[in-house]
Amino acid sequence: MxxxxxxxxxxxxxxxxxxxxxxxxxxxxxxxxxxxxxxxxxxxxxxxxxxxxxxxxxxxxxxxxxxxxxxxxxxxxxxGFAVGAQVQSAVIGDAASRAGVVEFAQSITAAGSGRVNVEGRLVGIGRIVDLSSSDLPILPKGEFYEVWFVGPGDTPESQNRISAGTFHPDTEGKTDVALTAAVDPRLYPILVITAEPGDGNPRPSDTEILRGELDVID
Structure with a gap:
């Protein structure tokens, strides 16, 4: 092995x-x-x-x-996997690398599905995405949310997306996590959150909770 x-x-x-x-x-x-x-x-x-x-x-x-x-x-x-908020202080190189370059910072809202605040920073070869929300529906035990960066031409049959990780709101419905992804938001400019059944299948479910276009800062 x-x-x-x-x-x-x-x-x-x-x-x-x-x-x-x-x-x-x-x-x-x-x-x-x-x-x-x-x-x-x-x-x-x-x-x-x-x-x-x-x-x-x-x-x-x-x-x-x-x-x-x-x-x-x-x-x-x-x-995908979530890492603690301390990742914002991780030493990857010099001070500029630690701080990261903010590429997007905005709120995305979906009718009936709550709102999330997202901030994405360039760190090394990847991105760190800080995500917070206070009103996403609490999922049943064993299920979780997954964050996706979606590119052009993405369909269920021919997917063009990269996972940024999974999370689960706390018992009060609040979320505050830092996620990582090796992705360029200019190439994958749509942020999608799906509800996943926790069955081990890495493909996204059909239950899309929220979708929004990222306003990437040039």
Whole structure:
């Protein structure tokens, strides 16, 4: 059985070669777990470095590149995961990289389905999306919401979208999460939120909760 790193490298080489791998559900779960763990490690190291003002504790460029490679593979496979709000302080390079470049910041509303506030920032090779809401419907246990960046020509038969991760409102219906995606919002300018049944299928469900076009800041 391949190690986690071997699995991720194999998938990365396939993606780099223009292929669309279809890993087993178990492998998708492994990629999700590794990506979330590595991002959490980077977040923790970065937060410690900022708090203690010791640059030597920051994540090294080589290690951060590896973490972002893993995140990119996860996003390309439609494997979403949420990371804590501390990711905003992750040390990925210099101070400018930590702050990120805001590419969009807006509210998206859907009749009867609530409103979400989203802010997207360019960090390294990916984007960090801060998402908050106080009025999305609370889903049944085991179900969750998934955020998608959707590009031109996306249809159920021929999808052109990238997952930015999943989330679930708290018991009061509030959401405040940071999600990651290896995506360019100029190429995938539509933000969609779907309700997912939690069945392990990486494809989006037909239950679309909210859709809106991103106002990308040039």
């Amino acid at each position: 391949a190690t986690d790193d071997e699995l991720i490298d194999r998938l990365r080489r396939a993606l780099d070669g223009g292929l669309r791998p279809e890993p087993r559900a178990a492998d998708v779960a492994r990629v999700r777990a590794v990506a979330a763990t590595r991002m959490a490690e980077m977040t923790s190291s970065g937060a410690d470095a900022v708090h203690e003002a010791e640059p030597a504790r920051a994540v090294t460029p080589l290690r951060s590149r590896r973490i972002l490679q893993i995140v990119a593979v996860a996003a390309s496979l439609g494997v």
